[in-house]
Amino acid sequence: MAKNKTGRFKGLTIQFMPYSEIENLDSGARIRKILAVVLGNKLVILQGRLKNEEETRLIEDTMAMIGHIKKFKGIELATLNSNSNGLGMVGKLKHGLAKALGAQEAITIIGPATIVREMKRNPRKIEILMNK
Amino acid sequence: MVIKIIRNFIKRIFSGMFKDKREVRLGFYGPPNAGKTSLANKICKDWTGEEIGKVSKIPHETRKVQFKEKVEIEYKGKKLTFKMIDTPGIATKIDYEDFMKYKLKKKEAQKRAKEATQGIVEAIKWLDDMQAVIIVLDTTKNPYSQVNITIIGNLVARKIPVLIVANKIDLRKADIKKVEAAFPEYEVVGISAKYGKNMEEFYESLFKLARKV
Numbered sequence: 001m002a003k004n005k006t007g008r009f010k011g012l013t014i015q016f017m018p019y020s021e022i023e024n025l026d027s028g029a030r031i032r033k034i035l036a037v038v039l040g041n042k043l044v045i046l047q048g049r050l051k052n053e054e055e056t057r058l059i060e061d062t063m064a065m066i067g068h069i070k071k072f073k074g075i076e077l078a079t080l081n082s083n084s085n086g087l088g089m090v091g092k093l094k095h096g097l098a099k100a101l102g103a104q105e106a107i108t109i110i111g112p113a114t115i116v117r118e119m120k121r122n123p124r125k126i127e128i129l130m131n132k
Numbered sequence: 133m134v135i136k137i138i139r140n141f142i143k144r145i146f147s148g149m150f151k152d153k154r155e156v157r158l159g160f161y162g163p164p165n166a167g168k169t170s171l172a173n174k175i176c177k178d179w180t181g182e183e184i185g186k187v188s189k190i191p192h193e194t195r196k197v198q199f200k201e202k203v204e205i206e207y208k209g210k211k212l213t214f215k216m217i218d219t220p221g222i223a224t225k226i227d228y229e230d231f232m233k234y235k236l237k238k239k240e241a242q243k244r245a246k247e248a249t250q251g252i253v254e255a256i257k258w259l260d261d262m263q264a265v266i267i268v269l270d271t272t273k274n275p276y277s278q279v280n281i282t283i284i285g286n287l288v289a290r291k292i293p294v295l296i297v298a299n300k301i302d303l304r305k306a307d308i309k310k311v312e313a314a315f316p317e318y319e320v321v322g323i324s325a326k327y328g329k330n331m332e333e334f335y336e337s338l339f340k341l342a343r344k345v
Contacts (some may be wrong), residue, residue: 052285056256059224059282063249066226067242074225077278113225121276 012043012075012115019048027054031061038075039065043128047121049079049106058110071114076117076125081106145197155202155343159215159262161255161283164191164221164248167299169198172218176200178331179240184218188253190234192283197258207335219258220251222279228319259286263345264293266338271298271306271322275314284315293344298322302329303324 015037022030031054037044050058055077062075082105109119109126120127160168170318184200186193199217228247231241265287269275287294295318298311302324312320321337322329 011251012262050295052282052289054279055282056259059222060253061255063252066249067246073227074223077224077282079278079281113227117279120274121278122274123276132244 005059013041014025014045016043017044017046022046022048027051027057030054031120034058034067034110037060038110039069039072039074041115042113043109043111043116046108046110048080049108062081073113075110076113076116076119077110077127079108080121080126136154149290155213155215156345157217157261157263158342159217159219159258159265159336160268160300161219161259161287162221162268163270163273163277163279164223166221166268167325167332168221168268168275168326169194169218170299171266171268171299171323172200172216174325175205176203176216176327179205181205184216190231190236190244191250192221192223192226192231192244194218195244195247195251195269197211197251197254205335205338207339212339214342217258217262219255220248222252222255222283223248226252259283259290259292262292263286263294264341266323266341268292268299269296269311270295271300271308272303272313275311282316293341294318295341297334299325315326321328 017034017037022033024032031051033088034044034046035058058075058077065072066074107126109128111119111128116128117131118129120129160172162168169185169187173185173187176182176184180200180203182200185198194276197220198218200218203214203216205212205214226245228238228241228245231244232238236244267280267284267287269280282293296311296315298306298308298320300306301308301322308320308322311322319337319340321330321334323334
């Protein structure tokens with residue numbers, strides 16, 4: 001959401017990334033792909049979620065970039081998982097099977113901290129608060 | 133082959149005999165300014181008379197992993213020895229301008245930001261070396277932050293036992309129920325590290341945690 005010459009915001013770009021885009025990539029390539037979009041001042045909405053160790057690596061790589069890339073202050077990150085609470089036995093089984101087959105059931109939002117002030121997360125929703 | 137089996141058997145017997153006497157590597161993890169160092173200080177002061185590190189209102193005061201070895205804690209007649217490992221707060225963003233709000237000069241703030249980013253990387257690298265971890269959360273803040281979920285997810289994946297400490301229960305805005313609701317699968321103990329409130333219950337939970345190692 002860069003400012004133009006008059007000081008007004010040009011707009012926000014949101015890039016939707018289907019899980020198939022990262023499915024066959026190794027962890028390093030997944031993170032590089034996501035960070036490349038974020039460094040372009042875009043908000044990424046990823047279908048699915050990263051593995052736990054990929055999330056920590058994303059934080060590590062982000063920290064390594066702060067101070068080296070001009071105006072980059074880090075990222076805001078939130079994942080919303082599908083909820084299996086309230087499902088019956090069959091529903092839970094289907095849910096578990098879908099989870100085992102891939103992480104596509106979740107949604108992950110990653111944005112540059114220069115644009116996103118905060119992501120307020122609770123089990124049912126994610127609120128994205130933008131910087132003025 | 134037979135000698136190897138016998139040697140391994142003897143090793144197992146001996147390591148079992150001395151299991152309770154070894155040092156448990158106990159990590160303190162969590163977001164910045166949750167009170168990790170305050171809690172580690174309280175424990176170290178209680179049992180060794182010395183503190184582990186400095187605390188401050190400015191976030192990212194701890195920017196390097198700091199240790200205190202051979203901290204022997206006694207609870208209800210049982211003794212356990214810990215190596216306390218206090219880690220820098222984990223965050224996904226660092227802005228030196230945030231430090232300037234605490235009246236730090238620009239250069240000082242930039243230096244602090246640089247050290248803080250390095251500290252976060254160091255804290256993550258240390259995850260593999262922990263035997264048990266205390267996640268310290270600020271009870272006045274939203275517990276559903278992705279950083280908390282990410283740290284706990286990583287510990288679960290590494291099969292490292294976790295205890296969640298809901299700190300700052302002395303504050304009016306504290307909501308321990310929210311922390312319990314966010315992490316129903318974990319034991320949550322509410323304390324005030326600053327005022328030493330509810331430390332008895334904390335030590336009981338700590339001994340339960342150490343038994344899982």
